[in-house]
Amino acid sequence: MAGTDQLSAVFSALADPTRRAILDQLAERDATVTELSAPLPMSMPAVSRHLKVLEHAALISRTRSGKWRTSHLETAPLRDAADWIDRFRRFWDSSLDRLDAHLAAVQAAVRTDTKEH
Amino acid sequence: MAGTDQLSAVFSALADPTRRAILDQLAERDATVTELSAPLPMSMPAVSRHLKVLEHAALISRTRSGKWRTSHLETAPLRDAADWIDRFRRFWDSSLDRLDAHLAAVQAAVRTDTKEH
DNA sequence: CATACGTTTAACGCGTTCGTTAAGTGAGGG
């Protein structure tokens, strides 16, 4: 577990449909474990472990408020994953000529935007 | 193994650094198993199995030419993965106002481009 | 303070993954 890089952890986390469903749900609003468990066809401990995996991949953060633990979507790892895949975009982006430079500029802009904190 | 959906297979395949390295190499040119094995710190059977995983995820296709088997990058699954992640793009695209419409247009353009086949 | 609630941790089982080495296949070359 020690030698696993961040990107691998992210893709590995995304490989499970249950975890993708959880991220979809968190995209709408923050939620407690019970709320996240409700639509899922498995026990709460199972969901709890999925959340642990997502947290380890930094795809979510969690805060305890009283007796509830609310999960919050963190998008930085998703951006990393998208960035990795984007290196192949030229293969299916046939209109590359007019878009490539622009996408690069976009990425750069976003990068500088998100990094000021 | 039977119930695994396509997107899960793709993310699962991408979760391994070795397989990502193979895809990187294939992005430059098609290659034989020996060529792909050369830079990798493992035996050829191990690489062969990684290729099998990538083929199963439809990330590569393979053809046998005489005694060589050349692997070729297939980008459709990468596009699917990128599309899935893109649903979260609005969360980190902070400069959304000036870029969102543009990216949407870009995506639409790409979509129509790639779909004419 | 005892009890319930929300959640996590522990223990277990099972199937899969990832590496190894050794043996098998199949197309060319001497």
Added chain:
DNA sequence: CCCTCACTTAACGAACGCGTTAAACGTATG
């Protein structure tokens, strides 16, 4: 023909992933 080259398959072992149920934990609430 036989041997070699390129690659795959088989067999094995250690580690991991994903689910279960049962027990523990921590924070309200009666």
